[in-house]
Amino acid sequence: xxxxxxxxxxxxxxxxxxxxxxxxxxxxxxxxxxxxxxxxxxxxxxxxxxxxxxxxxxxxxxxxxxxxxxxxxxxxxxxxxxxxxxxxxxxxxxxxxxxxxxxxxxxxxxxxxxxxxxxxxxxxxxxxxxxxxxxxxxxxxxxxxxxxxxxx
Amino acid sequence: xxxxxxxxxxxxxxxxxxxxxxxxxxxxxxxxxxxxxxxxxxxxxxxxxxxxxxxxxxxxxxxxxxxxxxxxxxxxxxxxxxxxxxxxxxxxxxxxxxxxxxxxxxxxxxxxxxxxxxxxxxxxxxxxxxxxxxxxxxxxxxxxxxxxxxxxxxxxxxxxxxxxxxxxxxxxxxxxxxxxxxxxxxxxxxxxxxxxxxxxxxxxxxxxxxxxxxxxxxxxxxxxxxxxxxxxxxxxxxxxxxxxxxxxxxxxxxxxxxxxxxxxxxxxxxxxxxxxxxxxxxxxxxxxxxxxxxxxxxxxxxxxxxxxxxxxxxxxxxxxxxxxxxxxxxxxxxxxxxxxxxxxxxxxxxxxxxxxxxxxxxxxxxxxxxxxxxxxxxxxxxxxxxxxxxxxxxxxxxxxxxxxxxxxxxxxxxxxxxxxxxxxxxxxxxxxxxxxxxxxxxxxxxxxxxxxxxxxxxxxxxxxxxxxxxxxxxxxxxxxxxxxxxxxxxxxxxxxxxxxxxxxxxxxxxxxxxxxxxxxxxxxxxxxxxxxxxxxxxxxxxxxxxxxxxxxxxxxxxxxxxxxxxxxxxxxxxxxxxxxxxxxxxxxxxxxxxxxxxxxxxxxxxxxxxxxxxxxxxxxxxxxxxxxxxxxxxxxxxxxxxxxxxxxxxxxxxxxxxxxxxxxxxxxxxxxxxxxxxxxxxxxxxxxxxxxxxxxxxxxxxxxxxxxxxxxxxxxxxxxxxxxxxxxxxxxxxxxxxxxxxxxxxxxxxxxxxxxxxxxxxxxxxxxxxxxxx
Ligand code: FES
Ligand code: FES
Numbered sequence: 022x023x024x025x026x027x028x029x030x031x032x033x034x035x036x037x038x039x040x041x042x043x044x045x046x047x048x049x050x051x052x053x054x055x056x057x058x059x060x061x062x063x064x065x066x067x068x069x070x071x072x073x074x075x076x077x078x079x080x081x082x083x084x085x086x087x088x089x090x091x092x093x094x095x096x097x098x099x100x101x102x103x104x105x106x107x108x109x110x111x112x113x114x115x116x117x118x119x120x121x122x123x124x125x126x127x128x129x130x131x132x133x134x135x136x137x138x139x140x141x142x143x144x145x146x147x148x149x150x151x152x153x154x155x156x157x158x159x160x161x162x163x164x165x166x167x168x169x170x171x172x173x
Numbered sequence: 174x175x176x177x178x179x180x181x182x183x184x185x186x187x188x189x190x191x192x193x194x195x196x197x198x199x200x201x202x203x204x205x206x207x208x209x210x211x212x213x214x215x216x217x218x219x220x221x222x223x224x225x226x227x228x229x230x231x232x233x234x235x236x237x238x239x240x241x242x243x244x245x246x247x248x249x250x251x252x253x254x255x256x257x258x259x260x261x262x263x264x265x266x267x268x269x270x271x272x273x274x275x276x277x278x279x280x281x282x283x284x285x286x287x288x289x290x291x292x293x294x295x296x297x298x299x300x301x302x303x304x305x306x307x308x309x310x311x312x313x314x315x316x317x318x319x320x321x322x323x324x325x326x327x328x329x330x331x332x333x334x335x336x337x338x339x340x341x342x343x344x345x346x347x348x349x350x351x352x353x354x355x356x357x358x359x360x361x362x363x364x365x366x367x368x369x370x371x372x373x374x375x376x377x378x379x380x381x382x383x384x385x386x387x388x389x390x391x392x393x394x395x396x397x398x399x400x401x402x403x404x405x406x407x408x409x410x411x412x413x414x415x416x417x418x419x420x421x422x423x424x425x426x427x428x429x430x431x432x433x434x435x436x437x438x439x440x441x442x443x444x445x446x447x448x449x450x451x452x453x454x455x456x457x458x459x460x461x462x463x464x465x466x467x468x469x470x471x472x473x474x475x476x477x478x479x480x481x482x483x484x485x486x487x488x489x490x491x492x493x494x495x496x497x498x499x500x501x502x503x504x505x506x507x508x509x510x511x512x513x514x515x516x517x518x519x520x521x522x523x524x525x526x527x528x529x530x531x532x533x534x535x536x537x538x539x540x541x542x543x544x545x546x547x548x549x550x551x552x553x554x555x556x557x558x559x560x561x562x563x564x565x566x567x568x569x570x571x572x573x574x575x576x577x578x579x580x581x582x583x584x585x586x587x588x589x590x591x592x593x594x595x596x597x598x599x600x601x602x603x604x605x606x607x608x609x610x611x612x613x614x615x616x617x618x619x620x621x622x623x624x625x626x627x628x629x630x631x632x633x634x635x636x637x638x639x640x641x642x643x644x645x646x647x648x649x650x651x652x653x654x655x656x657x658x659x660x661x662x663x664x665x666x667x668x669x670x671x672x673x674x675x676x677x678x679x680x681x682x683x684x685x686x687x688x689x690x691x692x693x694x695x696x697x698x699x700x701x702x703x704x705x706x707x708x709x710x711x712x713x714x715x716x717x718x719x720x721x722x723x724x725x726x727x728x729x730x731x732x733x734x735x736x737x738x739x740x741x742x743x744x745x746x747x748x749x750x751x752x753x754x755x756x757x758x759x760x761x762x763x764x765x766x767x768x769x770x771x772x773x774x775x776x777x778x779x780x781x782x783x784x785x786x787x788x789x790x791x792x793x794x795x796x797x798x799x800x801x802x803x804x805x806x807x808x809x810x811x812x813x814x815x816x817x818x819x820x821x822x823x824x825x826x827x828x829x830x831x832x833x834x835x836x837x838x839x840x841x842x843x844x845x846x847x848x849x850x851x852x853x854x855x856x857x858x859x860x861x862x863x864x865x866x867x868x869x870x871x872x873x874x875x876x877x878x879x880x881x882x883x884x885x886x887x888x889x890x891x892x893x894x895x896x897x898x899x900x901x902x903x904x905x906x907x908x909x910x911x912x913x914x915x916x917x918x919x920x921x922x923x924x925x926x927x928x929x930x931x932x933x934x935x936x937x938x939x940x941x942x943x944x945x946x947x
Contacts, residue, residue, distance in 0.1 A: 041300060055219035056212020060372040060422070061454040065875035068372060096212035109210040113202055116841040119849065120677025121209030122372040122422030128210060144614045151884045154875065156372050156423050157677050159848030160883040162841075 026088045028052060029098030038085050044078075045069045047085040048095060056096040056125050060154070067153030070126040071095045077133045079152075096125035099132060107173045108132045108166070115166035119157035127153045131167045140171055196690035197903060200841035203682050204699060205420075205675070217392035217419035218451045220378035226255055228433070228440045228450040229302040231292040231309050232459055233284035236868020237319070237529040240282050240291070242312035248294060251308065253301040255444045258293040263439065265408030269431050271398065271534070275334060276495040278406045278435045284313075285333060285494035286531050287869045288459025295440040295448050318868035322491035322526035323468055333494070333527045340492045340525035341500040343507035345579045345797030348518035354474025354482035358554040362471065362547040363934040365862035366491075367464035367853075369536050370880045373422015375432035375460050376451040379441035386413030387438045392421040394428045395711035396672045400704050406435045407442070411704070414438070418702040424676035425853070426535030427461040429713055430497055458873035462497045462534030463863055465490040465525070467506070467543035473551045479559050479569045483518035484511045484551075484579075488544065490533070492525045497534030499525035504646055504792065505540025508580050508801055512548040513590045513639040514570040519579040521797070529868045535713055537853060538913040541640045546935050549636040549918035553925065563635055563922065564598050567591075571637070581798040587896035589833050590807055594637060596831035596892040597811035603827045603888075605631060617815055617822035619884055628819040631826070634812045634922025638914030641802035642907035643716040647791040650716070650803075653707040654684075654724035655781040656732050658692065658773065665756055665769045667692060667732075670700040673709035673721035678909060679842035680717045684725050686839060691729035692736075693753040693769070707783060715806060715907030718838055723902040724784035731780040740772045787900055804898060808832040808911035810851065810919035813887075816927040821939025823859050823924055825885070828852075828916060831892040835906035840893070847891050847912045854916025856881045859924075862936050 024035045024047070035051045045062070048054045048071070058068035062081045069080045072094035080093075099106040105113070108131045118124050127150060134141060134149040141149065146167045155163060195201030208214035245257040260267055260279040267281065268274040280291045292309050296302035319330050325338040332338055377391030386409060393399050396416050403414045421428070433450040440448040452460050468489045474482040488506050492499035507523035536542075556566040571590040577583055611625045618624055644650040655670040667688050675681045685697040702709070709721050737751050740758050750761030757765045758772060792799040813826040830851050837843050860879045864871040872878045897904025917935055925932050928942055940946035 039298065039300060049219070050221070053221075054212075055216075055221070058216070058372070058422075059218055059374065059451070059453075061875045063454060063874055063876065065454075066372065096210075100211060105207070105210065112210050113206045116200065116845055118203065118206050118209045119679070119845055120371070120373065120421060120423040121205070121214055122216065122677075124209050125212040144612055147883045148614055148620070151882045154372065154880060154882060156370055156425070156853075156880060157849045158845055159850075159852035159889060160886045161848045161889055162845060163883065 022086065024085060024089050026090065027092040028054065029094055040086060042085040043081050044083040044085050044088050045080040048080060054095055054097050058122055058125055060122060067130060068123055068126040070129040072129065077129055096128055099128065106132065108135065108170045111166040111170035115162045115169055117158060117162040117166040123153060123155040127155065127163060131170065135171055195686055197686050197838055199686065200839050201682060201686065203679060204685060205681060215420050216373050216422050217390065218374055218376035220390050220419055220449060222378065222380065222447040225378065225447040225449050226295040226297060226444060227299040227302050228293060228295050228437055228448045229299065229306050230290045230436060231306045233280065233287060233289040233291055235284060235313055235315050236287045237316040238284050238313040239316060240280060240284065240311060241314055243292065244310040245292065247308040248305040251301060251305040253297040254294060254305045255446065256295040256440055257305065257309065258439055258443060262443065263406060265406045267406060269402040269406055269435060270496055271430055271498055272500050273496040274405060285529050288531065290436065293436050293440055295444050318529040320528055320530060320868055322489045322528055325526040325528050326489060326524045333529065338527045340496055340527055341503040342522065342524045343503050343792060343797055345507050345510065345519060345521040347579050347581060350520055352474065352483040352518040355477045356558050357472060357474045358551060358558050359472045360551055360554060360933060362469045362550055364467040364543045364546050365936050366466040366533065366865060367536060367857050367861050368458065368863055368878060369425035369427030369461065371423030371425055371427055374452045374454065374457050377419060377433050377437055378447055378449045379437035380447045381441045381445050384413065386415065387441055389416045389434060389438055390419040391416060391434055392419050392428060394424050394674050394676065394713055396674065396702060396704050397708035398711065399431060399434050402431055403435050403438055407438060416704045418674055421674060421676045424712065425537045426539060426713060429535040429711060430462050432460045454875055455873045458870055462532045464536035464539065465492060465502055465533040465543060469543065469547035471547050471551045473555050475555055475559065479561050479566045481514055481516045481570045484516050485520045486510055488523040490525045490543065491528055491530055493528055493530045493532035495532045497532050498539065499534065502540040505641060506544045507797060508578065509541045509639055509641065510544045510548065511579055512545060513572050513637050513807055515572050515576050521579065530865055531870060537850065538640055538910040541638060541914050545636065545638045545914045546918050549922065550933065553922055564594060567594055567635065567637060580792065580801050582800050582802065584805060586804065586898035586900060587833060588805065588807060589894055589896055590637060592894065593807055593809035593831040593833060594635065597635065597809045597829045600811065600829050600890060602633065603813055614884060615824065617817040617824040618820065623820055623822060624817050629815050629817050630927045632814050632816060632923040632927025634919050634926050636915040636918035636922055637809050638911060640715065640806045640910045640914055642804040642806050643714055643719055643786055644710065645789055645802045647789055650710055650720065651783050651785045652709040652720040652724040653781065653783045654721065654728040655706055656728040657777060657779045658732050659777040660770050660773050663770065664696055665694045665773060666696040667694050668698050668700060669725060670706050671709045671721050671724065672702050672704060672706050673717055674702060674712040676712050678846060679839060680721060682842060683718055683722055683838050687722055687725045688729060691726060692732060693755050693757065715909040718905060719901055719907050720786065724782055726902050727784045728780050728782040731782055732778050735778045735780065736772060739776060740767060743772055804901060804906060806906050806908065806911040808915050810915040812919040812923040814920060814923040814927055816924055816942060818928055818942065821942035825855055825887045825920055827887045828855060829890045830912055830916065832908065832911055833894040833896050833906060834908045835898045835901060836895050836903045837893055838903065838905055843893065843908055844891055846909050848889050850909065850912030851889055851916040852881050852886050853913050855886065855920055857936055858917040858920035859936055
């Protein structure tokens with residue numbers, strides 16, 4: 022099938038999409054946006070988190086066809102004019118990035134949290150990020166990064 | 174087909190250069206950090222080529238079976254399929270393996286574990302490949318599984334490999350073998366099968382080359398050991414198998430053995446097209462080795478005063494179907510089997526066994542993790558038998574510099590075991606904050622709302638751990654670094670090239686820091702790791718900062734000598750004691766003699782250095798005596814837990830760690846290692862286990878195999894000691910593994926303290942706490 026959607030503000034089209042493909046596959050393999058990650062492809066890790074019409078979703082659980090006519094924003098679309106978003110900067114500075122495979126999903130999830138709750142408590146941060154697994158950091162630096170981003 | 178070695182082919186721009194400032198001891202930003210937060214860092218699963226095919230692997234549904242037939246006719250008929258391959262298509266030895274080549278690339282006449290690769294498919298879409306795979310007809314004759322390691326060693330079970338079912342047996346004996354003691358405690362302990370659960374799935378892209386060779390972009394832990402194995406399996410010389418590191422999404426030991434390497438190359442060479450392979454999470458559970466499950470029998474004898482007199486133990490490690498790293502795991506468990514304690518009389522027997530369970534191999538802290546659970550449980554039992562505080566009994570036996578290990582090796586660098594334990598003990602305890610308003614997120618059971626602090630009991634537990642750093646037992650362990658210094662755009666610039674694998678730990682940052690410190694050059698770029706340079710050894714055994722750090726340091730010194738020779742030629746004989754600081758050549762008196770840029774002119778200084786740590790020796794085959802380890806790393810943990818004793822649910826409230834690292838090369842990255850390692854230990858203590866029954870993996874998903882989330886992970890305060898090891902570069906001590914060893918036992922000790930249950934198995938399950946597991 023042919024799909025039309027908006028990705029990071031740009032109209033995009035994809036042809037020959039098989040009905041069983043996920044939005045994650047579409048982004049990564051057909052649209053050249055591999056920033057959203059594929060750690061589990063079963064909705065358990067959050068590494069594939071993107072905004073779909075402004076709401077964060079696990080793109081591995083969304084069929085590509087469901088994105089027809091809708092707006093997707095990925096981690097690649099967070100930096101404005103090349104300047105890192107405050108959440109991206111804070112992750113970098115706090116040492117919240119090791120292997121970085123969890124990072125794109127966590128950054129989108131944290132970006133969404135701070136848009137809804139400008140000054141979250143530690144408990145609120147933990148609850149909001151509980152769907153994003155990280156195997157490297159033990160989350161301490163990630164908490165730090167979100168606290169720092171909130172202060173900016 | 175052209176094959177651009179050097180960069181992973183993808184659709185996004187990527188470069189691994191960095192210009193952050195900061196030398197040794199600072200915490201500059203990672204050179205790959207900006208790319209990672211932008212989503213532009215090229216991981217192995219991001220590799221892409223417009224002409225590429227997708228490869229998939231058909232795996233055995235049985236733990237143990239004879240293959241009577243394989244029919245690929247129907248699979249080949251599926252439109253879009255380019256190749257269906259079996260063992261008959263493997264041109265080389267059809268064998269691979271880290272320490273022994275005993276594992277088929279594709280199974281021939283028998284499968285020895287659930288998930289063993291049997292056939293490969295390449296097709297134009299991953300779904301086409303999967304559909305074709307389902308049409309491969311394999312006839313199996315199911316054989317009984319061999320599921321128990323202890324039985325595999327001693328029992329009457331069929332031999333799974335020509336030499337029998339013992340992969341390795343190590344016996345360590347020291348002192349009086351008949352020693353007796355005032356107080357004796359015995360125990361039998363078990364450790365479950367843990368998974369590395371790195372987030373980046375096994376993946377890569379193989380590209381056939383015009384010279385009949387292949388270029389492979391892959392996430393791994395040791396490029397050259399992959400290359401060797403691919404060459405053996407494909408029957409190609411090393412110059413025809415060129416491997417470049419693609420971005421690695423974590424490793425923790427799980428990428429030491431091959432996954433897609435030979436398979437993707439085989440498919441690429443057969444089809445003449447680039448082939449991408451990416452495991453999904455379920456396949457990842459089948460596609461890499463796990464932490465060895467263990468059964469450990471221990472007997473500790475002590476005086477009435479609590480001084481250890483003897484330790485006797487028998488340890489069984491389940492190696493699963495193939496050898497992998499089992500020999501090294503057995504060596505570690507045996508030589509570190511009494512822990513960081515002084516004991517004169519020791520008898521340890523440790524076996525690694527072949528079974529038809531999933532193959533087990535490397536995972537962070539291997540061998541040491543399993544032993545630590547048993548010896549630390551024993552120390553708590555001893556404390557109870559003596560009526561002593563658990564910390565006190567450990568302090569009375571803590572080893573120190575100059576102590577003699579059970580192998581007879583004298584520890585010749587700082588071993589501040591008692592100090593580490595005091596550091597975690599002396600921290601103030603977290604308050605018991607369950608007041609009027611209950612925060613469910615802080616409760617056992619969390620937002621499932623299972624308790625509002627009724628039936629919740631707090632406990633505090635301690636544990637110590639020790640790990641060998643670098644490769645041991647006489648292994649010729651080296652790393653290689655090439656440095657090029659020249660003037661670029663009016664500035665001195667250094668390019669570093671090694672084959673060392675960055676898995677997330679931050680080695681790339683430390684390489685830059687070392688160059689900045691040694692050569693006073695701000696601009697340091699890193700070439701991608703590949704096999705065009707000699708081996709750096711594996712990213713394992715906490716060794717890369719020590720080994721590749723050591724190689725980069727040695728290469729810096731070689732470059733510096735050349736700079737000084739140039740300076741002499743230009744400036745005439747100069748005083749001794751020169752150094753390079755801030756782009757200048759500086760005299761011992763502190764005066765600036767010349768600008769580095771001027772001295773270099775148009776010269777390119779290019780030095781390659783191979784660097785080794787001091788040699789170790791093999792273990793004596795009868796007594797297990799020998800100078801087996803280069804260095805020891807130590808950590809201590811204190812865990813505080815809340816336990817819902819009615820439901821058996823645990824909330825870890827705080828997990829404090831103290832570790833000696835010799836030198837904190839990059840304090841921020843170091844904290845990341847300590848936090849990450851501690852969390853993996855926590856996972857093993859209370860939630861992580863691959864459930865295997867009759868050789869079958871029952872929970873190959875993140876739905877059923879749980880790793881700690883941010884809600885499961887508590888605040889983790891850390892104390893770092895920096896007591897230099899005189900034998901190591903900068904005095905540093907490998908830091909990645911020690912925090913993964915004592916954290917699990919500390920958490921279990923805390924649950925014991927809260928509940929009074931014996932808890933002889935890790936991970937602890939709710940039914941162990943509620944006593945309803947019978
Ligand atoms: S890849 Fe989508 S949740 Fe894990
Ligand atoms: S940094 Fe590796 S998974 Fe989070």
